[in-house]
Amino acid sequence: MKNNLNKLFVFLNNETVQGKLKKFNLLISIASFTYIYRLISDNLINTNFEFNLNYIEFILLIITYVFIGLTWVKFSSQDNKETYKDIFFDWAYSNLGKYVPGGIGVVSIRLNQGNSKKNSKKILFGLLEEQFLVPFLSLPVLLACIFFIKESYLIYFLVVFQILFIFIIKNIYFRNESLRNNSLLNYSNYLLISILLSNFLTILIFYNLGFDNYLYQGLYYLIASYSALLFVGVPSGIGIREGIFLLLSDINFNFSDQIEALIYIRLLYLITDILFGITGLIYKNKAS
Numbered sequence: 001m002k003n004n005l006n007k008l009f010v011f012l013n014n015e016t017v018q019g020k021l022k023k024f025n026l027l028i029s030i031a032s033f034t035y036i037y038r039l040i041s042d043n044l045i046n047t048n049f050e051f052n053l054n055y056i057e058f059i060l061l062i063i064t065y066v067f068i069g070l071t072w073v074k075f076s077s078q079d080n081k082e083t084y085k086d087i088f089f090d091w092a093y094s095n096l097g098k099y100v101p102g103g104i105g106v107v108s109i110r111l112n113q114g115n116s117k118k119n120s121k122k123i124l125f126g127l128l129e130e131q132f133l134v135p136f137l138s139l140p141v142l143l144a145c146i147f148f149i150k151e152s153y154l155i156y157f158l159v160v161f162q163i164l165f166i167f168i169i170k171n172i173y174f175r176n177e178s179l180r181n182n183s184l185l186n187y188s189n190y191l192l193i194s195i196l197l198s199n200f201l202t203i204l205i206f207y208n209l210g211f212d213n214y215l216y217q218g219l220y221y222l223i224a225s226y227s228a229l230l231f232v233g234v235p236s237g238i239g240i241r242e243g244i245f246l247l248l249s250d251i252n253f254n255f256s257d258q259i260e261a262l263i264y265i266r267l268l269y270l271i272t273d274i275l276f277g278i279t280g281l282i283y284k285n286k287a288s
Contacts, residue, residue, distance in 0.1 A: 049260050061272050064197040071190040075126050093280025095273040129184045135226040141165050142223050209261050220248040
């Protein structure tokens with residue numbers, strides 16, 4: 001397994017492979033934008049969108065980000081409490097990097113954090129897990145809930161299934177000793193809380209926006225969000241996330257409301273990313 005992981009690192013770091021991945025993901029993103037544009041044109045959207053920030057949702061998103069940041073801090077600090085603050089604010093700063101094509105911003109900031117020079121291989125593996133592990137832990141649960149659980153029990157089973165699934169995957173995953181010592185799943189409690197908070201927040205957003213079928217709209221958006229993470233190189237999955245959501249949801253039902261919801265969620269996350277990014281930048285400048 002360890003040799004396979006080393007081969008994977010070499011393969012992914014190959015400039016030719018990186019170039020092909022970026023081109024492929026760029027094409028997917030352009031196709032998604034084209035699809036969204038055609039939907040809007042065909043449905044003759046007439047909307048007067050106004051952005052009204054819901055402060056409860058904003059606070060919940062900040063709390064979610066804090067748990068995501070703590071997961072990264074615990075993973076990459078090697079239990080050195082003296083570096084916790086520095087690594088957290090480096091992570092906060094790196095949220096601005098996700099809007100740079102190719103993910104260069106995130107990688108460069110994380111590789112320059114605290115003690116990363118001695119631990120660059122672990123940081124790179126952590127970045128790969130951060131990109132792919134959460135979708136792997138979340139998508140099967142979301143799909144199972146949509147297809148097999150009645151609406152009245154959906155939220156309860158979503159929580160229970162997520163807890164059980166992470167527990168099962170962790171036990172299977174850690175049969176490999178090298179993964180046991182170098183995985184974000186070592187801090188599965190933080191991961192679990194961040195996933196559950198993200199799920200709850202997304203459903204709450206669609207509820208607050210007045211969708212009658214807010215549970216399913218929320219789940220469709222979550223599936224789209226986690227799926228978009230698999231397309232490496234597209235800045236924050238932009239276009240892909242929205243395209244997948246519109247494919248999954250019923251476009252004949254309040255389509256203009258769906259577009260407004262997509263814009264609102266994007267702006268909500270953008271504001272939060274900027275808030276954390278600027279906070280991290282200010283801290284780094286004061287510390288230097």
